[in-house]
Amino acid sequence: MRSTLSGTDARGLAAAATGRLRAAGSPTPRLDAELLVAHAFGRDRTWLLAHPDAVLDETAATTLAGWLERRSVGEPVAYIRGFKEWLSQRIITDRRALIPRPETELLAEAAIDEIAARLVRDAEPISAWEVATGSGAVTLALALRFRTALALGRVRLAASDVSPEALELASENLSAAGVAGLVALGCGDLLDPPVLPSPLRPDVVVANLPYLTTREATSGEGSLRFEPPAALDGGTDGLAVIRRLLTQLPDRLGPGGTVLLEIGVGQADVVRELVADLPMAADVGTLRDLAGTERVVRIDRS
Numbered sequence: 048m049r050s051t052l053s054g055t056d057a058r059g060l061a062a063a064a065t066g067r068l069r070a071a072g073s074p075t076p077r078l079d080a081e082l083l084v085a086h087a088f089g090r091d092r093t094w095l096l097a098h099p100d101a102v103l104d105e106t107a108a109t110t111l112a113g114w115l116e117r118r119s120v121g122e123p124v125a126y127i128r129g130f131k132e133w134l135s136q137r138i139i140t141d142r143r144a145l146i147p148r149p150e151t152e153l154l155a156e157a158a159i160d161e162i163a164a165r166l167v168r169d170a171e172p173i174s175a176w177e178v179a180t181g182s183g184a185v186t187l188a189l190a191l192r193f194r195t196a197l198a199l200g201r202v203r204l205a206a207s208d209v210s211p212e213a214l215e216l217a218s219e220n221l222s223a224a225g226v227a228g229l230v231a232l233g234c235g236d237l238l239d240p241p242v243l244p245s246p247l248r249p250d251v252v253v254a255n256l257p258y259l260t261t262r263e264a265t266s267g268e269g270s271l272r273f274e275p276p277a278a279l280d281g282g283t284d285g286l287a288v289i290r291r292l293l294t295q296l297p298d299r300l301g302p303g304g305t306v307l308l309e310i311g312v313g314q315a316d317v318v319r320e321l322v323a324d325l326p327m328a329a330d331v332g333t334l335r336d337l338a339g340t341e342r343v344v345r346i347d348r349s
């Protein structure tokens with residue numbers, strides 16, 4: 048592949064790379080190719096399209112050939128490039144954590160709306176906790192949106208994960224954006240992280256827990272083979288981790304508290320039933336994603 052790439056102009060590179068990735072079975076060969084070729088130039092896709100005659104030097108062409116090799120065996124572009132554009136932020140991505148998905152932007156936006164509404168309504172500081180933060184994408188969105196309120200102590204923000212590797216990545220993402228000092232990070236199981244000083248009774252809990260069935264998580268489909276199994280596997284019916292979080296709520300969520308929970312396709316009815324069975328009074332609603340799927344469950348404790 049190297050000999051084909053060196054000396055070829057950007058337009059030719061994109062075409063050759065697209066053909067290669069299409070033959071390898073990528074579902075989005077042109078997009079992947081353009082992202083990787085642009086990255087080899089140290090630029091983005093817009094630049095690439097505007098500079099069809101640009102030529103890569105030998106070293107960059109060799110690097111690109113390696114990236115195409117990796118993409119050809121299914122490794123996601125976000126792991127190859129080392130970042131993902133998500134909710135207008137650049138999230139550092141690698142195998143320590145799940146690549147943030149477009150549908151999770153809905154969860155982050157719902158959390159932003161909820162905290163913003165509480166800031167207007169409540170005089171007391173608002174405690175928000177993202178459980179299972181992974182790369183830290185959602186928490187980063189909250190920290191950037193409420194940077195001033197966090198600095199003033201009007202909002203307190205915590206994020207946790209059971210995976211120390213994921214937390215390391217989350218910490219790197221927060222540091223890269225200059226907001227690490229505004230977030231308490233803790234390692235531990237669901238709402239139990241032993242090292243998290245506060246908030247122990249959060250006003251707002253945000254979580255995108257693993258919700259694939261074990262069968263789906265281990266199918267090797269798409270990027271799943273490259274992502275941490277603990278970020279994906281929700282047990283036989285996909286709801287094992289979510290079920291455990293729900294059972295913690297009566298003890299851990301204060302009166303008037305809100306939980307925002309991303310769920311998988313077709314899980315809304317079961318989650319509604321699970322909440323109805325909890326020994327606490329709560330209203331349950333859902334938010335739909337752009338495909339019309341009930342994607343975020345909202346639980347409001349009375």
Ligand SMILES: C[S@@+](CC[C@H](N)C(=O)[O-])C[C@H]1O[C@@H](n2cnc3c(N)ncnc32)[C@H](O)[C@@H]1O
Pocket residue numbers: 144145146147148151178179180181182183184185207208209210213235236237255256257258277278279288
């Ligand atoms: C679907 S990923 C979500 C990551 C990130 N919040 C996002 O939306 O991109 C699920 C995350 O849950 C974490 N996790 C799995 N089981 C957990 C548990 N029992 N307690 C806390 N975190 C858990 C995994 O390590 C992983 O980072």
